[in-house]
Amino acid sequence: MCQITIKADSLKKIYSSTKALNNFSLEVRKGEFVALLGANGAGKSTFIRIALGLESPEAPPEGGNSEIFSIPSISLQPSDLQKIGYISSDMSPVPWAPVCDIADFYASIYHKWDVQLFENYIRQWSLLKNKKLKDLSKGQRRLSEFALVLSYHPELLILDEPFDGLDAVNRINLQKILKELQKKTQVTILYTTHVLEEVHKLADRLVIIREGKKVYDQPLKESTESIEVIFRKHYGMAL
């Protein structure tokens, strides 16, 4: 039986009068690479934040439940967080510190920190590890975040629009690394995007979210239509 890494059941979240999530359910199995696709404001980031316990859904029982590694998201412990890598468009780990200092700090708190791997990424991407994150370009900053997160060998990677700000070369390199990583280590990856073109290269499964509702959920290999056609259909756009 497949292990379930992320499980969300009937999640509801309302901001003011807007339903950010409306009975949203999703299961991500171990080793899967799932793309969560949706327009801006569709509820992608809200789902991720709730799944990680960074936000709460509406009060129970209406709000639904979410779990990671079969543990309620709100109760994730440091030992569980050791296994989760999270990269978000609006979140950088300690931007005022140099990358090498953050790496030292991570080395002291992540049991599986791999200094060699981190140094490899630094070299491979020509990162400026002595500079503060906030002083780096957007692309360098994002790559540094990837280097930091990948170096502690997470079992689950949650990436919220992870390729924003990257140039084409780094974007392609990083996508290749993630795909190889998934094959080699069976890491589970859930990532959100609104870029249709990259989905088919990366994901095993496509989930489309619209106005907080899941409107499509299929493995990509079972789909006979292009992602653009699927997306247009479910967003009510002319084909």
Place this chain on the structure above:
Amino acid sequence: MRNKNIYISGTFFFLKNLWFAPSVNFYYILFGIVLLILKGGQDLKHHDILLSMFLLCFSSYGMGRTICDKSGMILSCFRMLPIRTEHLIRLFALSALLYSATIQTVLTAVLGLSLGLPFIGNAHITFTQSQDGEIMSIASGYITDLSGRIEIPYHKILEPSLFFGIVKTPAGYPVFPFWWLILPVLCASLTFYFISSHHIAPVLQRNNHPVVWNFILLSIIALLITGLIVDSFSDSKMVWALRSLLDIHLWIIPALFGSLSLLVILLLLYYYRPIFRGAEVIK
């Protein structure tokens, strides 16, 4: 004049709290200069200094900008780290202490307190709790000027049980004992109180303009030096050096940095003695 100063004080603190960033120090410079010009060393009141120094003990700036957003919630990047909230709070509370002990002691004492002005430190310390009762953040509270406004927006900051560190969260973790933040600042503050009241204040009372300008000069130099030292520490190295807190006894860090702060202040005073002597001769 006093009311006027209080309004100015309130305005600057308001702006400062809005800003919520390291550049807030510039408000201290502006504030200090404005107050120096307004008061010019007159009407020194020792009880003002003492009260200010006492309140300064509750000061701890830096934490808010370090780990929390403006609503007082711990930033996502920290909440995703695999360390307990309790450790996180200690880690950054103590980095804030250094910031507070040096910047605020030097600036408030040199610029404001020795002139007997209604100008004191502030505290960005507040405890909020998550749904399951775990301590989630310390931020956004402040205790501010002598106009009587003492605000503690959330709760419990001065509750005796919390103050003495005997509260435990439902998960069984002891709440960070608040007094850890106070002791080194108290030592630095009291020392500076005696220095300023016995050496600086009498000079200021006797001399107006030359001392005012010398004082502005001294203040700017002090600000630059301590600002450089503290910012370089608090921005990165010091914060990360404190990670060892997870392994060593807590008291070492505040004691170390409290002493360092005091040393910086005393060195500054020692090297700039000629300025005050010069001022006395001018009269």
